[in-house]
Amino acid sequence: MRPLPWRAAKLVEIRQETRTARTLAFAVPGWPGHLAGQHVDVRLTAPDGYSTQRSYSLAAPEDGDRVELTVELVADGEVSPYLTEVLEVGDLVELRGPVGGWFVWRPESARPVLLVAGGSGLVPLMAMIRARRRSAGLAPFHLVYSIREPAQRLYPAELDRPDPGLRVDYLYTRATPGGYGRPPGRITRADLLTADPDADCFVCGPTGFVEAAADHLIALGHDAARIRTERFGPTGG
Amino acid sequence: MAIVSRGFQGRRREESVKLPPGQYLTYDFPVLSAGPTPRIPLDRWEFAIDTEAGQTHRWTWPELMALPAEQPTVDLHCVTKWSKLATHWRGVSLDVLMADVETTAEYALVYSYGGYTTNLPLEDLLDGKAWIAYAFEGEELEPQHGGPARLLVPHLYLWKSAKWVRGIRLLHEDWPGFWETAGYHDYGDPWREQRYQGD
Ligand SMILES: Cc1cc2nc3c(=O)[nH]c(=O)nc-3n(C[C@H](O)[C@H](O)[C@H](O)COP(=O)(O)OP(=O)(O)OC[C@H]3O[C@@H](n4cnc5c(N)ncnc54)[C@H](O)[C@@H]3O)c2cc1C
Numbered sequence: 001m002r003p004l005p006w007r008a009a010k011l012v013e014i015r016q017e018t019r020t021a022r023t024l025a026f027a028v029p030g031w032p033g034h035l036a037g038q039h040v041d042v043r044l045t046a047p048d049g050y051s052t053q054r055s056y057s058l059a060a061p062e063d064g065d066r067v068e069l070t071v072e073l074v075a076d077g078e079v080s081p082y083l084t085e086v087l088e089v090g091d092l093v094e095l096r097g098p099v100g101g102w103f104v105w106r107p108e109s110a111r112p113v114l115l116v117a118g119g120s121g122l123v124p125l126m127a128m129i130r131a132r133r134r135s136a137g138l139a140p141f142h143l144v145y146s147i148r149e150p151a152q153r154l155y156p157a158e159l160d161r162p163d164p165g166l167r168v169d170y171l172y173t174r175a176t177p178g179g180y181g182r183p184p185g186r187i188t189r190a191d192l193l194t195a196d197p198d199a200d201c202f203v204c205g206p207t208g209f210v211e212a213a214a215d216h217l218i219a220l221g222h223d224a225a226r227i228r229t230e231r232f233g234p235t236g237g
Numbered sequence: 238m239a240i241v242s243r244g245f246q247g248r249r250r251e252e253s254v255k256l257p258p259g260q261y262l263t264y265d266f267p268v269l270s271a272g273p274t275p276r277i278p279l280d281r282w283e284f285a286i287d288t289e290a291g292q293t294h295r296w297t298w299p300e301l302m303a304l305p306a307e308q309p310t311v312d313l314h315c316v317t318k319w320s321k322l323a324t325h326w327r328g329v330s331l332d333v334l335m336a337d338v339e340t341t342a343e344y345a346l347v348y349s350y351g352g353y354t355t356n357l358p359l360e361d362l363l364d365g366k367a368w369i370a371y372a373f374e375g376e377e378l379e380p381q382h383g384g385p386a387r388l389l390v391p392h393l394y395l396w397k398s399a400k401w402v403r404g405i406r407l408l409h410e411d412w413p414g415f416w417e418t419a420g421y422h423d424y425g426d427p428w429r430e431q432r433y434q435g436d
Pocket residue numbers: 039054055056057058070071072073074075076077078079080081120123124206230231232233234235236263265317
């Protein structure tokens with residue numbers, strides 16, 4: 001078996017999603033394709049040969065040589081400030097993947113799906129939402145998305161557009177839009193009460209968020225074997 | 238030959254520490270698991286070693302606590318790129334647990350509460366290289382880090398150090414575990430950067 005090769009990835013498009021997050025579209029010649037939920041390893045190399053790697057989820061379903069990532073700035077970070085503030089169209093990074101054969105959703109599945117996202121944990125779940133829409137899938141999807149405040153929502157226009165069979169609930173932890181029914185606060189069991197108890201669950205976000213959400217789902221009677229998790233980092237909303 | 242990314246400098250490196258390729262240093266303790274964190278009450282906990290001949294050796298929690306413990310200080314390397322140095326653990330060496338186990342098996346399949354599995358050659362569990370660990374930095378091991386007890390086999394990527402460990406099955410053949418079936422490397426040596434199949 002041959003190793004997954006490092007491939008040159010040229011930035012072809014930038015979309016600023018929020019003040020601190022942007023979507024980067026790369027052209028990656030030879031990209032083998034991927035499933036919704038998988039991620040890539042990104043490698044950056046400095047002129048003196050120093051290099052470092054981080055993982056980023058694939059934000060969109062397979063699309064030829066095009067690979068999209070959405071990166072949220074982590075203050076004091078080594079890689080995310082470079083990707084969100086320095087990298088320009090035409091610049092090169094190296095990328096290898098796709099990686100991860102467990103946290104994936106396949107369009108063939110008609111089973112109900114619950115997506116629970118904390119902050120940038122939405123990224124791989126958005127790839128699933130997009131893959132479902134593209135395949136005109138019949139699986140009912142329910143997204144529960146927790147962010148600090150409205151301005152932090154990723155892909156707001158796309159998620160506000162009607163998408164039959166997709167339900168979206170927002171949880172705000174610090175500040176809500178005017179007149180919002182739910183007071184600001186972290187995810188509780190009540191926030192997951194209306195989820196289909198038989199759904200395939202994908203939970204993604206900072207570690208603390210994933211721990212809390214997965215514990216609530218277990219307490220509500222979800223089968224642990226149907227809960228798949230991806231933990232992005234140690235801290236955050 | 239690596240491609241240089243324009244304008245990338247990287248963080249000031251600490252020249253004194255040498256990390257495996259592609260790893261960076263962290264001071265927190267990140268968590269990686271494929272599903273929810275199982276909670277196992279100690280009065281129902283047990284650890285087993287199942288031999289290829291069908292014999293099972295079992296330990297309850299009080300029996301594990303009664304065995305001589307070691308306090309290894311080890312470096313951890315996670316396949317998601319972070320490394321954490323000089324972590325302090327307390328646990329029972331696999332050499333102690335294997336002392337009375339008769340086997341000619343070459344492979345081990347480690348299994349956990351919650352259904353996780355991982356495989357490795359049996360020799361990687363012996364000769365002071367692996368522990369059933371139940372305390373971290375002087376505290377009992379938290380559930381999200383694998384408590385009440387996890388395998389600790391620090392010379393391999395951390396996914397081999399199965400959290401919530403429940404037993405070890407000794408086998409003549411190598412049997413891929415959870416991440417090994419999902420595209421990760423069969424052996425997982427961080428110094429040879431064996432992250433994914435084929436590395
Ligand atoms: C499988 C996987 C998929 C991922 N997908 C994405 C993605 O789609 N989009 C995305 O933006 N990120 C994603 N991440 C997180 C990403 O890999 C980096 O950890 C993140 O960009 C921070 O890297 P950094 O170099 O900027 O910070 P570092 O230099 O690594 O860390 C700087 C400080 O920030 C803390 N920190 C590290 N990561 C986070 C975090 N996620 N949140 C808050 N604090 C943190 C560190 O503990 C440290 O104190 C993913 C991680 C994994 C494991």
